[in-house]
Amino acid sequence: MKDHVKASKTGSVEIKVSAAKEDREALLSSFQKCQTGQCGCPTAEYSKIENMDVAVDESSINIHIEPKLDETIDISEVEKCLAWTRDHVQRK
Known part of the structure; x- marks a missing residue:
């Protein structure tokens, strides 16, 4: 399982989450x-x-985030949230 988080020049954030089918x-x-x-x-x-x-899609979950005007999404916070979410899901 891998996550790819990338911010664009316009401020949007693209996230690709690869996960086991289960x-x-x-x-x-x-x-x-x-x-x-x-x-x-x-x-x-x-x-x-x-x-x-x-x-x-067949192998991943793709997330596109648009920030509000004059806001910047903190990539490190997004990565922490992804880790928290994975941990929460795997505990169930």
Whole structure:
């Protein structure tokens, strides 16, 4: 399982989460909760997000985050949230 997090020049953040098939559904559910502002990850970065899209392909979950005007998403906080989410999913 690997995550790739990349910020673009425009400030958006692209995340690619590779996961074992058995973890994918639980991870997807967690990320979809984040889309609605119900994410359990302890961070203040949510207040900076204008839009978050989650898509799935055969081998990964792809997340696109657009920050609010004049905001910058902290990549290190995104990585911490990904680690927290994975840990939370694997405990279930």
